[in-house]
Amino acid sequence: MACNANMMHMLGVCRTARLTSSIALPLGADKIGRGFYTSLSSRVKFTRKICASLAQAKPSASGMASTQKKVLVPIGFGTEEMEAVILIDVLRRAGSDVTVASVETDLQIEASRRVKLVADRPISACTEEMFDLIVLPGGMPGSSRLRDSEILENITKRQAADGRLYGAICAAPAVALETWGLLKGLRVMCTRDGSEVVKHEYNPVEWSFAKTPVVLVPIANGSEEMEAVIIIDVLRRANIHVVVASVEETLEIVASRKVKIVADKLIEEAATSAYDLIVLPGGMPGAERLSNTQSLTKLLREQAESKKAYGAICASPAVVLEAHGLLKEKKATAHPAFSQKLADQSAADTRVVIDGNLITSRGPGTAMEFALAIVEKIFGQEKAISIAEAMVFPYP
Template sequence: MTWRIRSRSSQRSHPLPPYPSTTETKLLPAQRARADTSRRYLKNPKKPPKGMALLQLHHLSLHSLPFTPKLHHSRFSTRKSLRFSFSASASTTMAKQVLVPVANGTEPMEAVITIDVLRRSGAEVMVASVEKELRVDACHGVKIVADALVGDCKDTGFDLIALPGGMPGATNFKDCAVLESVVKKQAADGRLYAAVCASPAVALGSWGLLKGLKATCYPSFMEQLSSCATAVESIVQQDGKVVTSRGPGTTMEFSVALVEQLYDKEKADEVSGPLLLRPNHGDEYKVIELNPMEWKCNNIPQILVPIADGSEEMEAVMIIDILRRAKANVVVASVGDNLEILASRKVKLVADMLLDEAAKLSYDLIVLPGGLGGAQAFANSDKLVNMLKKQAESNKPYGAICASPALVLEPHGLLKGKKATAFPAMCNKLSDQSFIDNRVVVDGNLITSRGPGTSMEFALGIVEKFFGRPKALELAKVMLFVH
């Protein structure tokens, strides 16, 4: 099955860029172009393809710098309204305004991937809670702090409103009168709106915003969707001003498609290259393993996932979410003075405890997400480094992804005698670069991986080591990551 984005034209006040005006179109050439761009980037990250140089330089640096929020009037109306503007941007064009609502029960991978990818494009993304408080308790125990309440955004004009899925998150969206009003106005004004997983059927469909349109959603909601739209089984479906997608495993493609609709194909290619997307969606993932050993635990794996200011939120959330889906006991610990951290693309996450408290426990695995700021914080934490060293000395599993293998494990001797990989631009810091081109590498009790687009494979590789490949593939299929 190839990744298909199906498009059907309709009368538009503002024509969308690149999709042809045909009833059904494969995005195979565009997907191939993005895959080729990623492959050229992987082969020579020091000389990225045209259009990617800026983003390659900023993937781990610019976006990790603090942004300065500003409040000012919307350019979309004469009414006073709330907008966030960030002082740094990866784009020289006028930033697009995007609303991503979140709720109790939202699927955290879908929310965070959408926010992260859109912010990489230079879009100004407002994360708005439909609850009474800014903090929402997303699925799988992930806690997200929004930028604003949805009521604060009701008079703001947005170029795009994108709804993540998850249950009961999608139901909470449906029941939020303010959000319903905002999205209905978005549709009436002829602006982009989008949803993934349960939300196309549960929210958009219930609001009557998919009538006469083709749409897709999570498989178990397809029957409900068919009562309010023309239901199709596309990975990503675009019809007029609406973009829909299926689930966690399709959200990265969904988000890149939104970048293309907001800007153009060149911007989408620029963003997607450093993400390290898979060339063919749905293919069974592969893990390269050397020196195989059994990863032992007492019934339920006890896993520590440290996070810090500047951690890459997609990587952190995918690791936490997937391992908890597998029924591992995951402790999220803040390497700092506060439970709340500001991740690399300004997503605010709340840890379960501080590292000082987490250090009192023992773990079957310690696994580090990436992100430049987060990796530097990990490397500077004597307590965390000592925990990692004790883990390695005890021949117990540990792992890292993206910048963390190069900035944390390598300098502290935790890659000595090991094969590993890392984010392409960081691989020159590894003393042994013989396996850097692999997406996930397991060497005995060590597991490493490359970046956001390899995070699901990385987390599934961990599931495989503790629970077996059948369990990992079962999860991958539930998330629609593999066929």
């Protein structure tokens, strides 16, 4: 199968081998039996398709005693962190036993936008295991690092030869699977989700900064990893200086679906600096841990009093901002499970809400729109669209 340069960053693939009779492609494509493909803009949809295929697959030999499906997600230096974390998070939500394996010499890797992720084990420790699914995140040079791992190549080739599920997204199908000869006879499809971003702005004010904006993203044990990583990734794509601060006693935190993330510094050190924007990921009990961190809530109060920008997503608008009086006379939204805690619920059904210097959003499924809306407020719509197009995400 020939892959041109555009396909390198657009296509994704999951081969279903003989384990399912058919899978429906996006855009009403015909049944194809042996595989489906998706684009970078459909990460969560891609993972949902994988979950559906995985549900129909027979358990691996090592997992015959349990209905829990075993999944391998390899990562390397330069892996696209959003793709890796979304795959891990959603598959774990679906009940899969997900192993995150590093193809590097260390368990900790630095992803494409400098988010530090910690794998569960080295890829060398996976050679004797049988997996129901192996799925490769993309990103560059991450896809090349996966491709160059002889151990991963052998594991994936054995997976294909045994007729078990394997898949990839973004650059990984072309860079890794094609190089390994695992796309022969499979059709490739690049799709684009046509849904619109839904946001509303009240009391518009200009967010302007004299220099490169500095943004604080605090994280805690139990933070929602998709939200945290998407915010960090997108803002760094916009060349914003993002400081990731742990409110725990260590730099490494374990997020809500057990993804391990390493912060840049502890909150006590971060609290000595000033920020143009402070933005909180959600997740439970992560939001509660942020709310109970005195140094962070002090920073947030000072941010609001100085009329500087701040924001939150998912549970955090209610659990942190509302709880500390930081939504007074403000329109906001939150995750549906927490929106009833908002004093003003008139905008609670909107995906992204901006009110002056405050921005809030609803959850993992709105995190991309949330992050791009921040970029738009800081740099304008043209910059946000440019970043969205590079990710094959429709905006606005």
